Amino acid sequence: MKIEEIKVFVCSPGRNFVTVKVMTDSGIYGIGDATLNGREMAVVTCLEEHIAPCLIGRDAHDIEDIWQYLYKGVYWRKGPINMAAIAAIDMALWDIKGKAANMPVYQLLGGKSRTAVTLYAHASGDTIEDTIDKAQAHIDAGFKAVRLQAAVPGLEVTYGVLGDKKDYFELQGNRPLPPEEPWSTQKYFTMVEDLFKQARARLGNNVHLLHDVHSRLTPIESARLGKLLEPYNLLFLEDASVAENQENYKVIRHHTTTPLAIGETYNTIWECKNLIQDQLIDYIRAAATHAGGITGLRRIADFANIYNVKTAPHGAPDLSPICFAAHMHLNIWAPNFGIQEFVGFGNEQLNEIFPHRYEVKNGTVAILDAPGLGVDFDESAAQKYPYKRSYLPVSRLEDGTVWNW
The missing domain is CATH 3.20.20.120 (Enolase-like C-terminal domain)
Incomplete structure (x- = not known):
């Protein structure tokens, strides 16, 4: 089962969400969450420009190999942007595998x-x-x-x-x-x-x-x-x-x-x-x-x-x-x-x-x-709620010192 296309969606039904949809040549697709609050578009760029092109044509069943490829296969490991992107692909592949097996993911x-x-x-x-x-x-x-x-x-x-x-x-x-x-x-x-x-x-x-x-x-x-x-x-x-x-x-x-x-x-x-x-x-x-x-x-x-x-x-x-x-x-x-x-x-x-x-x-x-995961994603509904730039707050002590939020 080959990966044919990877779509990335950003919508804002009250707050921003980044969603990945992995399409396969069998017609089965999987979805994953790549939301990183306040840095959503950085993850979108990582997925669209750096990750998606490398996965087209790969076997969607090879979850472990793809995870290692995305993690070990780059020099700049870890980090919230990279790991959120990997997470979304990983969830989508587990969703695909569950659907292909006609079993919920927990059984796998x-x-x-x-x-x-x-x-x-x-x-x-x-x-x-x-x-x-x-x-x-x-x-x-x-x-x-x-x-x-x-x-x-x-x-x-x-x-x-x-x-x-x-x-x-x-x-x-x-x-x-x-x-x-x-x-x-x-x-x-x-x-x-x-x-x-x-x-x-x-x-x-x-x-x-x-x-x-x-x-x-x-x-x-x-x-x-x-x-x-x-x-x-x-x-x-x-x-x-x-x-x-x-x-x-x-x-x-x-x-x-x-x-x-x-x-x-x-x-x-x-x-x-x-x-x-x-x-x-x-x-x-x-x-x-x-x-x-x-x-x-x-x-x-x-x-x-x-x-x-x-x-x-x-x-x-x-x-x-x-x-x-x-x-x-x-x-x-x-x-x-x-x-x-x-x-x-x-x-x-x-x-x-x-x-x-x-x-x-x-x-x-x-x-x-x-x-699979048991949840779906409606592309048409998502289009009604476009992305809005937003940030989490910054905390300061009462003397003005920047503090942990």
Whole structure:
């Protein structure tokens, strides 16, 4: 089965998505997600100008060889742009193989390790009370795990809490590109302990609570936060600090027993190798779209399993339903799956472009037995929502110092 054509689409049904469609001479096609938020067109160029021409005529069944060809076959390895491009091709090839075999992708990976995938929802509010009210609504809907984020009093904007404010696309308007947001660690600490103290008092101990620091703290500050939150028994504390220097997490680990999770910005196994091998984290959060597709994420999952680290794939709204489908097949297979981040299935426009039939029930999703990935892409619908330039915000301390966003 030869690859005949590779198409790349960019559409914006509320936010930008980059989608790859690999066509074969048998008439079977596969789709993949190549979205890289804020750098979408760089990935498009990589795919159209550098990758697609090299794959025409190759056997679509040779997933491993093509992955190695795209990864090892270039001098400039790794990196978010290159790995997002590889990821999209890889997902599309797994989709093709599943359709050709008339089997869902998880069967090709080795079959099920569970009957359903556990999700965690997001509860974000302008106040602590608002956040907990939203968490209770998720619990009432059947979710057993909820991430809590609340606005920090005294800051104009807080990560994860837009509320009725403009979204990131609208913020581009009359503000600098990208938009800039203030940060204060002292003000954050004043809020965060009270958030979880009140949450446990109101929600009880039978629900898993999570929190995303989004890399705002230094390692010793993260250690302090982890210790502070120990009485509230978090499922995990996410992205407590940046781990470009993976030694940073030794500082955190040696001071707290709060479980730690990281990985949504990682592109290969090498970024998380030491963190996993040294058992400095409990959950690895790499995403298929950004870590080399199903092939890349499967390697990370297998490696993590040796060291008792669970998977908790990134599930932000800038990852398309194609990536969600890839995660579902990996999650249902991986023996060390932990939990899946879930922000909903998006708006009507998104669902029109990416038809799918997943259904959330009691905070879980059961995998469907459709061949391939089980999600499709409507080219005509996508044309109605053209690309719009957009950036994620930049964070600054209150004295103007550029900080981690």
